[in-house]
Amino acid sequence: MVQPILQVKNLEVEFVTDDGIVSAVNDISFDLYPGETLGIVGESGSGKSVTNLTVLGLIPQPPGRVINGEALFGEQDLLKLSHRQFQTIRGKRIAMIFQDPMTALNPFLTIQDQLIEVSMLHLGHTRNQAIVHAVELLELVGIPAAASRVTEYPHQFSGGMRQRVMIAMALSCDPDILIADEPTTALDVTIQAQILDLLKTMQDRLGMAIIFITHDLGVVASICDRVMVMYGGRKVEQTDTKTLFASARHPYTLGLLQSAPRWDQPQQTRLQAIEGQPPDMMNLPAGCAFAPRCPWKTDECSVAVPELVSGGTASPGSHLFACIHADQIQQTGLTALEELPHA
Secondary structure, three states: OOOOOEEEEEEEEEEEEOOEEEEEEEEEEEEEOOOOEEEEEOOOOOOHHHHHHHHOOOOOOOOEEEEEEEEEEOOEEHHHOOHHHHHOOEOOOEEEEOOOHHHHOOOOOOHHHHHHHHHHHHOOOOHHHHHHHHHHHHHHOOOOOHHHHOOOOHHHOOHHHHHHHHHHHHOOOOOOEEEEEOOOOOOOHHHHHHHHHHHHHHHHHHOOEEEEEEOOHHHHHHHOOEEEEEEOOEEEEEEEHHHHHHOOOOHHHHHHHHOOOOOOOOOOOOOOOOOOOOOOOOOOOOOOOOHHHOOOOOHHHHOOOOOOEEOOOOOOOOOEEOOOOHHHHHHOOOOOOOOOOOO
């Protein structure tokens, strides 16, 4: 069997604030396999970015603190590495594309200066070697006239081109894992498609695994092999992409599917919004965090947090969901094209 390249086990992260303790990530576990793309989906504040920033050692401590869990990369637990030890991994073996290309690049440094820093640090390049490498990277990600543009500043690049620079920076050392934190959010649809095609091309060429953080199910459908859905800092569903769209078992996942436009829907079909507001992470309910917004909720939902259970006809553990009404949801025969009970 293929072994995971990354195993996150029972991760719990909280932040201490003046108003109280924010439980940002609660008992998150997932595996990432070589060459696959794992999508992590959820609303803002669901814990997607915090989970992966923690794995990369980028959570400021304090106010953040890891109170439980492991992140096994090979035989190393990333959560136990010192800052110096992490420098040999972050940027070289595990790289990240940050969320906003407009602010992630230093406006006072040329593209060249920002690209050569990575290869000089991790690959031992001289400055001249690093400059040649920087031009090759820009050509790789499809920036025209790379040799002349490499000396320009970020403000001279469009949003899509800045994102390509961010991808070039992340790919500088041929990482084993690429974490992409909503890399297409600020881009128009045409540029978004180009960036997704670029990521898939680079993945095929380099064989890297990708963690793709997004709230866009259209992006998930086009690029991800498996999907983990998060809500209120917890994993509520996980399966392969095809199964998620064909047979979602958690009401929050169904709500996300209903709220996204689809090409095969009649033009006049009304999208179904998820009613209510995301939970207060400083005051999570005793039971299911989604219960106040859920059309299937019963009194039992408020008693205890539902456990993740395995279902479906595929291999054991291939479809996990945390809802005591999952069987009822499946029996209704709902698909992403049909309406939820409260609609």
